[in-house]
Amino acid sequence: MRSFAYLALAALLACAQAGAETPEQLAQQVRDAENAFADTMARRDLERFASHLAEDAVFFADTQALRGKAAVVEGWKPYYQGEKAPFSWKSETVEVLPSGQLAHSSGPVFDPQGRKVATFNSIWRRNPDGTWKVVFDKGCNVCNCGKP
Numbered sequence: 001m002r003s004f005a006y007l008a009l010a011a012l013l014a015c016a017q018a019g020a021e022t023p024e025q026l027a028q029q030v031r032d033a034e035n036a037f038a039d040t041m042a043r044r045d046l047e048r049f050a051s052h053l054a055e056d057a058v059f060f061a062d063t064q065a066l067r068g069k070a071a072v073v074e075g076w077k078p079y080y081q082g083e084k085a086p087f088s089w090k091s092e093t094v095e096v097l098p099s100g101q102l103a104h105s106s107g108p109v110f111d112p113q114g115r116k117v118a119t120f121n122s123i124w125r126r127n128p129d130g131t132w133k134v135v136f137d138k139g140c141n142v143c144n145c146g147k148p
Contacts, residue, residue: 027094030103030124033132034091037122041088046073046080054125054133087111089120101126109139117142 021029033052040049050073059066059075066075079086092107102125109118123136 021100023096023098023100026096026100026103026126030094030096030105030132031091033124034094034105034107034122037134038089038091041079041085044080044083044085046077049073049076049080052134054135057134058136060136060138084112087117103132 037049037052040046040052050069053069053072055069056067057069057072059072061075066072087109089109090107091105094103094105096103102123105120105122105124107120108116109120111117118139118141120137120139122134124132125135126132
């Protein structure tokens with residue numbers, strides 16, 4: 001009976017390891033989540049935007065931080081009003097911790113004419129159900145250093 005329990009445990013561990021995701025797969029999951037998050041702006045869908053946020057999310061806005069999902073949604077509501085999106089973004093780089101629990105996504109932010117105006121940085125946390133949620137977000141303006 002004891003040997004059966006060991007065999008069952010070994011089989012379960014083998015299945016779990018066989019199903020383990022590679023760093024590349026995890027990075028792609030985050031990239032897909034980030035781009036779906038960005039798509040909420042293009043589609044003008046504030047409710048879907050909110051679905052990508054962790055309850056304890058912190059978004060940096062100018063000189064203050066918006067703390068918590070409700071505050072972030074309220075702070076971003078003006079960006080979702082009107083027919084045209086005031087900006088867009090897309091993920092360019094993603095790095096995932098070896099634990100597979102946290103990831104950094106970064107990329108350009110564009111104005112409505114397609115000019116790069118900023119760079120965003122988002123930290124994503126993986127939930128026990130495998131979904132990724134944004135926990136931190138901060139953008140920084142494009143530097144025009146050395147340009148007249």
